[in-house]
Amino acid sequence: MDVGGVMGTIVKNVSIVTGQEEAPFIRHGYFKFADGVIVSVAEGTPSPEEIDRVEVIDGKGKWVMPGMINTHGHLGMSLLRGHSDDLPLQSWLSEKMWPFEGKMDREAVHHARQLAMAEMIKSGTTTFLEMYHLYMDDLAEAVVEQGPRAVLMRSMIGLCSESEQREKLKEAVTFATTWNGDGNGRITTMMAPHAPYTCPPSFIEMIVDEADRIDLPLHTHMAETQREVEEHRKTYGVHPLVHFEQLGFLKDRHWLLAHCVHLGEEELDILEQHPCVHVSHNPMSNLKLGSGIANVQSMLERGINICLGTDSVASNNHLDLVEEMRIAALLQKGAVLDPTAVPAETAIAMATKNGAKALRLPQVGTIEAGKRADFIMIDPQCLHLQPHEHVMSHLVYALKGSDVQDVFVEGAPLMLNKELKTFDEEKLQFEANAHYQRICEKLK
Amino acid sequence: MDVGGVMGTIVKNVSIVTGQEEAPFIRHGYFKFADGVIVSVAEGTPSPEEIDRVEVIDGKGKWVMPGMINTHGHLGMSLLRGHSDDLPLQSWLSEKMWPFEGKMDREAVHHARQLAMAEMIKSGTTTFLEMYHLYMDDLAEAVVEQGPRAVLMRSMIGLCSESEQREKLKEAVTFATTWNGDGNGRITTMMAPHAPYTCPPSFIEMIVDEADRIDLPLHTHMAETQREVEEHRKTYGVHPLVHFEQLGFLKDRHWLLAHCVHLGEEELDILEQHPCVHVSHNPMSNLKLGSGIANVQSMLERGINICLGTDSVASNNHLDLVEEMRIAALLQKGAVLDPTAVPAETAIAMATKNGAKALRLPQVGTIEAGKRADFIMIDPQCLHLQPHEHVMSHLVYALKGSDVQDVFVEGAPLMLNKELKTFDEEKLQFEANAHYQRICEKLK
Structure with missing residues (x-):
């Protein structure tokens, strides 16, 4: 300065x-x-x-x-804090999350993200990742103006016709190439198939090809719940990560995989063999949704790069990486009955430089x-x-x-x-409540 | 007022x-x-x-x-925050905790407790339990003067001669009867054999008899680690809780058992059959020491009364029941893969009215x-x-x-x-650091 x-x-x-x-x-x-x-x-x-x-x-x-680095999130969902908790995953999604998201408009998404960015800065996060499908250009503009570092991507769900898939992909590529490097380099972009259970292999292949063409890393949800792994096995005969490897998606490509809760020895071996593949551990969201406890200790022993994410406030219910760092350290010690697991220095690395590596941000x-x-x-x-x-x-x-x-x-x-310095906290609070109430009215 | x-x-x-x-x-x-x-x-x-x-x-x-109710702690150890982490339990105890505690004097313990009481009030705890063996009268005086509600007990370790045991017991009884009901009822007292692994059955029997005589509830550590349970089985052939039942310690007596991490079906049955026996769940301390994850969901299903404790800052490393409440809820969902486990209302009850019941404080x-x-x-x-x-x-x-x-x-x-209003925060900070440094000097 x-x-x-x-x-x-x-x-x-x-x-x-x-x-x-x-x-x-x-x-x-x-x-x-x-x-x-x-x-x-x-x-x-x-x-x-x-x-x-x-x-x-x-x-x-x-x-x-x-500054801490939040490597997995959906800021656009931030009005959903406390909207629903303590429900079985399917009812939570189909009865609570999706109906609300279906009513969200541009204004609501904008104010959700304003709240989220400010909350993250308040608790020491300087870089965040946003994986979402709505109004990404608005967010990029806000990031340029309001100063944080951000890794942005238009998330794609492929449960639709091929022409719709192509439309989404075009939108994602346009967004990624338009904004990559903007804000004096504070904005970078990635390509993001939503998840193996929402994207057929043919669609992921299209996305991977485009990511290669424009030289961008990739982000997706991976093995968050037992159920999605079981269903993938039923459909394709293998674990989704094994499937990714078999299809050639992983080789020499920079991937950031969110969650990775349900990996066995075979899948851990695959991660070990692919140093370009990174893991975003989201311990509090994984606990809250009843997804489980990722085997972080095994990943660390294999030299896999692990960083931290909050996921959205709908499943956390906050965006405070300080707590995520603490719980990453405590949870692993308790899960493997070893107080030496994830020592303090490792937890700090997960919240900072490991995140930088996972997001391909060597500058922070x-x-x-x-x-x-x-x-x-x-x-x-x-x-x-x-x-x-x-x-x-x-x-x-x-x-x-x-x-x-x-x-x-x-x-x-x-x-x-x-x-x-770049957000009006009182206004953020007012707007968040006003737009939350407005969307709730629409739901009635 | x-x-x-x-x-x-x-x-x-x-x-x-x-x-x-x-x-x-x-x-x-x-x-x-x-x-x-x-x-x-x-x-x-x-x-x-x-x-x-x-x-x-x-x-x-x-x-x-x-006001929240912290049902397990050792305030006297509060200078030990961060003194040692991420070590195997035995080295942590024998190389770090015990040498430091061995050098603590009256002044150090006093300032440790001042810090702890203030930290708890700051984060919303109005009632705390103190189980410790040093300078309990000083603490009781401070509680009377500074206003919190407290359940106090002179903890007893029985790995000593019978005459020393009798001396400790006399001290514990004198303390308990002197202070019970003081501070307009804000102070109550309990009797506290430290743990089955530090108190032979004959000593616990002496303590239980005295507790009956003066009509006080009892508090002890129970099944915190796998190792202590295994060693108890080796020595006595049974799990320590089964042993307690066989020896007649539980029947119609009000017990608060801290931790209860390693209980099987038989031990859970015993808790279910003894509604006078309560459990203080200390999730963050249990994680940090690599002790494990208590089966809270099973306890709740059986109607066992569960409340929350922080344990000391040496193993936590804070005294904030808000986080303990959150982690109690999240951890259980993740451990049993069920997002409906420990819903918000239950977690709040654990931090408040369940604690009141467990401490025999019907007035709060x-x-x-x-x-x-x-x-x-x-x-x-x-x-x-x-x-x-x-x-x-x-x-x-x-x-x-x-x-x-x-x-x-x-x-x-x-x-x-x-x-x-009743603590000088700046002075507390100064004294905590001064006395910590002083004891560290003595250790050199």
Whole structure:
């Protein structure tokens, strides 16, 4: 950030969770960024020469970590928070989710996403993924204007005629090629067949071919529930992931697979053999929908890259990656009866640099010279973070999303002292309720 | 609360999660309390006559629920937050926990507990249980002075000579009889053999006899880890709970058993047959230590009373019952692959009225005429609670502990607008760090 003759910004007096291999944590240090890029990260205090003609932010003991990366979501559904819980999956979908979504219009989707983006920034997420089928251009415009980093894709369900499939695919390609790299590179795009159970293999093949042609990574839902795996086996004789491999969809292609709850040894082997395939673990959504507990420990042992996602508020019911990070660590320890499973450092990596890798965003995920300045600051002056000695532990096991105080993307402040800079929080609340009530009226 | 000539207090313009069977939720209502007791709860707005000569608190749309009840903890260990994580249980205990505890002195334990009590009030807990062996009188004095409701007990480990056992028992009885009912009834006491694996049957029998004599309920750890159950079987041939039953410890006695992670059908049958035996479920601590996932769904189906506990910050690492309530609900759905397991209402009951029953505190746990005025108020004006229609759902699936704004115990405010009234937050933070560093120095 250049402010009137100043060349860049130094943040001093902070503890830094860098995410770097060599020096993952600096207890007392500072870092400099200019034009949206981190220039240097160091221990100690900057010299008088270093702070000459530079904007200086005194962190006063705050903790800095890379902005978190939410690798699976459907922001357009955010008015559905609490609309329905505690129901069997099929009734939940067919009686509650789909009827509401069927009544949603452009305005409702817009305000749902405004709420979601703001909620994510508030709890320290700087990059999010949106996989949805409605009004994607509106979202891309909002991202350009309001400052977060986003990976966007027009999700495609193929349970329709081939001409309709082609229409959707054309829309997805147009969206992806139009917006990729926009917002000074803050927007990137992917291609997204919705899921193996909603897209016949012929349609996925068309999508994969287009992704190759325009050189984009792919995202899909994979093995979220036992039932979808069983039905795939009934129809095709194999697990959907095995099917993907047999059909040649995985080879040398960058895939991000959301959920991966129900994988056996054969499927884990496939992931291990395909380092271009990444997993978005969504522990709280998987629990809430009764889908199950993904075998994260086995994936880690095989060197599979795992990152974190919230899924939508309809099945979570929040977009707070701090909790997702905590539950990813706790849940695995309890599931495999091993307190050493998913240690704090691993959980932090899953919420940051693993996500960057999974979204093909080498420019973010760590606090490191040359990376874009996407970072968050946490004020440890609260009771539940005392004694405040153990920063890495507290970030995973004790932090609340509400402890995040400042959020920067490309060096630009999106939140300072818990106040959003590019969203009007009061208006967001009003609009979310107004549009939720309006759609509920339409349902009557 | 009587304020200069006024007769009681009315809280109006609030949504009320009453916890009552008949009317569990009032969307827009008010309630009155006087002399620490709830006088009336009603829908709508109070009439001019009702608010005459009464202090009126305008809730302005806040949500009211019964104060939460933390039914298992060791506040004295609160300086140990983040001191050690991600280690095998035995190294964690013998290399990290016990050496630190061995160096703790009266001052350190006092400040640990001050931190813990304040942290619990901040996140909406009005009643806590303390099971610990050090400086219990100090804690009782602090509770009398600083206002929360507490169930206190001098925990006893019996791996020592019989004369030492008798000494501990005498101390526990003296503490329990001295303080029971103090603080205008805010303090009650229990008798607490630490665990079947640390107390030989002969010692537990002595404790049980004393509990009968002074008419107090009992608390112990039960079947927290697979290993302790296996070792009990090796020594005594049976599961520790079966052993308790065979020895006649359970019959017609009020027990609260912490954890109960490793129970089979036989042990669940025993719980079902003993309605005086209650279970304190500590999901996050059980996950973090790699102990496992308690079979809560089976317990609920059998009508066993289950409440919630955090355990200590050494194994959690926070004292926030909001998260415990959420994880209790989510974890069970995921563990039994059923999204209908532990619905929101059940999770709220576990955090409130089930806890009251388990601690033999019929005077709290619901917002209801005749109960003590222990309640909390939540401001829904935050992004992660929008749309704000679905109050019960949001309390379990979206709330953060930091959303709690006001906390009352016996009608006295312990927190107003997020500001603690009987603790100095800045001093607590300073002391916690100073004493943590001091004990660490002693360890060197």
